[in-house]
Amino acid sequence: MTWKNTADAVIVGGGIQGCSIAYHLAKFGMKNVVVLEKNTVCSGSTGRCGAGIRAQWGTEMNCRFGLASLEKFEQLHEELGMDCGLHQGGYLMVAYKESEFEQLKKNIALQNKLGIKSRVVTYDEAREICPGLSADDAVGFTYHNRDGHADPFLTTFAYQEAAKRLGVIFHKFTECMDVKVENGEVKGVSTNRGDIYAPVVVNAAGGYSQEVAKMAGVDIPNFSERHEIIITEPVEKGVCPPMLMSFSGNYYIQQRPHGSIIGGCSPEGHPEDYTCGNSWQFLEKMSKTITKLLPRTKGIRVVRQWSGLYNMTPDRQPILCEADNVKGFYLSVGYSGHGFMFGPISGELLAQKILGQEPRISIEPLHYKRFERGELIIEPAVV
Amino acid sequence: MSNKQDDIIICRCEEVTLGEIREWIAKGYDTFDELKRVLRVGMGPCQGRGCRDIILREIAKMTGKPYAEIPPGRFRPPAKPVKLGAIAKAGEAE
Numbered sequence: 212m213t214w215k216n217t218a219d220a221v222i223v224g225g226g227i228q229g230c231s232i233a234y235h236l237a238k239f240g241m242k243n244v245v246v247l248e249k250n251t252v253c254s255g256s257t258g259r260c261g262a263g264i265r266a267q268w269g270t271e272m273n274c275r276f277g278l279a280s281l282e283k284f285e286q287l288h289e290e291l292g293m294d295c296g297l298h299q300g301g302y303l304m305v306a307y308k309e310s311e312f313e314q315l316k317k318n319i320a321l322q323n324k325l326g327i328k329s330r331v332v333t334y335d336e337a338r339e340i341c342p343g344l345s346a347d348d349a350v351g352f353t354y355h356n357r358d359g360h361a362d363p364f365l366t367t368f369a370y371q372e373a374a375k376r377l378g379v380i381f382h383k384f385t386e387c388m389d390v391k392v393e394n395g396e397v398k399g400v401s402t403n404r405g406d407i408y409a410p411v412v413v414n415a416a417g418g419y420s421q422e423v424a425k426m427a428g429v430d431i432p433n434f435s436e437r438h439e440i441i442i443t444e445p446v447e448k449g450v451c452p453p454m455l456m457s458f459s460g461n462y463y464i465q466q467r468p469h470g471s472i473i474g475g476c477s478p479e480g481h482p483e484d485y486t487c488g489n490s491w492q493f494l495e496k497m498s499k500t501i502t503k504l505l506p507r508t509k510g511i512r513v514v515r516q517w518s519g520l521y522n523m524t525p526d527r528q529p530i531l532c533e534a535d536n537v538k539g540f541y542l543s544v545g546y547s548g549h550g551f552m553f554g555p556i557s558g559e560l561l562a563q564k565i566l567g568q569e570p571r572i573s574i575e576p577l578h579y580k581r582f583e584r585g586e587l588i589i590e591p592a593v594v
Numbered sequence: 595m596s597n598k599q600d601d602i603i604i605c606r607c608e609e610v611t612l613g614e615i616r617e618w619i620a621k622g623y624d625t626f627d628e629l630k631r632v633l634r635v636g637m638g639p640c641q642g643r644g645c646r647d648i649i650l651r652e653i654a655k656m657t658g659k660p661y662a663e664i665p666p667g668r669f670r671p672p673a674k675p676v677k678l679g680a681i682a683k684a685g686e687a688e
């Protein structure tokens with residue numbers, strides 16, 4: 212790929228966020244958009260994620276983001292010209308405590324008000340949705356049939372390919388080493404391959420967002436936490452049609468359209484470093500959880516185990532804004548465990564903001580200034 | 595001739611043909627891990643034991659880079675598939 216040292220916008224990071232932002236900027240008419248990826252596209256958190264997508268959330272903002280993203284996923288194949296592996300088997304939320312179930316019911320009321328057709332279901336209904344489910348110890352369930360899964364690789368590559376057709380340039384094995392700022396305005400970036408001058412630089416560096424922010428002199432409270440996950444060999448359809456998710460049970464388990472079953476949970480403590488190692492403890496804990504919930508999985512083999520980074524903020528909600536002290540420096544970071552599903556909508560909204568338009572869903576509450584002001588967005592529904 | 599070759603299945607676990615692999619290398623997906631993500635080669639139970647070498651050679655041929663310079667891609671545990679039930683039970687015995 213030939214190197215040009217000027218651009219209208221430079222995006223740092225080729226995950227779902229960077230690719231979606233690049234695509235939307237080009238779609239809305241921006242000409243010279245460049246994406247820098249220090250490794251290869253989709254090698255970061257996006258390529259390591261569970262790829263669940265849902266609208267069953269507990270805050271108005273997340274419900275709006277979740278629903279808007281689902282709507283985009285439902286027509287993504289058509290829009291981007293590539294199958295993104297969308298599978299809408301629903302999310303079946305499982306509560307093991309009365310207080311948890313009360314919260315899920317409150318979430319359902321909010322979701323219904325916002326047009327999300329989620330509902331409380333009985334154990335019998337839950338077992339119709341997920342045959343073979345064994346959850347006698349659960350106190351309640353909720354379900355939304357439009358939730359589900361999309362292939363994280365194909366979705367990201369579909370954005371990349373569509374963006375390329377619109378003229379976006381992707382540089383892989385290209386690392387942003389510094390962000391140039393003069394008089395409170397961004398001027399461009401330095402990379403291991405040379406400089407690029409641009410009036411807009413977007414930090415979409417996932418687990419490394421705090422480092423890229425620091426290059427621009429922008430202080431954000433993000434940190435990265437390692438989360439582990441396993442996948443089984445592909446088996447016949449119907450072993451776990453919906454995403455099974457529980458906050459107190461600490462798990463998410465889902466069968467992909469391809470037949471393999473993925474499962475993950477939150478780590479104990481906060482493993483905060485950039486290594487993506489694997490532990491025997493996790494493998495054992497997850498195997499117990501899966502075989503208890505779905506006894507028929509005992510004979511199914513695990514084929515791979517890996518881990519990836521959750522980029523965390525104090526309220527586990529993203530930062531989506533322009534920096535207040537560096538004009539032209541934008542951030543789309545801190546997505547914790549739900550940055551894949553929000554990719555389609557957050558990319559559109561940030562592109563609108565960059566182009567001086569009014570984002571169709573307000574992103575004002577997602578400025579990092581909220582942490583100073585104490586206006587945290589506490590979401591009750593996260594694993 | 596080349597058309598016939600394109601039908602050859604290179605990754606038997608995921609049934610990926612040489613033609614598909616060539617198509618994506620031509621689009622710039624010229625490392626093993628990129629091909630793995632877009633086509634699932636090497637993601638099946640054999641973890642790429644059968645196809646990795648052939649694919650690395652194809653990348654070398656199409657990009658003109660020496661074989662030794664093509665990153666071999668990441669290997670992930672477990673080395674051999676293990677039953678969920680066996681792992682869950684192994685934990686209990688401790």
Ligand SMILES: Cc1cc2nc3c(=O)[nH]c(=O)nc-3n(C[C@H](O)[C@H](O)[C@H](O)COP(=O)(O)OP(=O)(O)OC[C@H]3O[C@@H](n4cnc5c(N)ncnc54)[C@H](O)[C@@H]3O)c2cc1C
Binds near residue numbers: 250256257
């Ligand atoms: C185990 C696990 C399960 C998950 N499950 C889900 C789920 O079910 N649903 C969901 O929605 N989300 C899930 N997530 C979260 C989701 O993966 C992330 O929120 C999302 O992928 C973030 O996308 P991103 O584009 O911001 O980051 P990334 O995909 O990490 O992309 C950032 C990219 O920036 C590159 N980069 C970093 N620094 C530089 C630099 N200086 N120069 C150039 N490039 C740089 C990195 O190499 C990386 O490729 C999960 C995450 C994990 C780890």
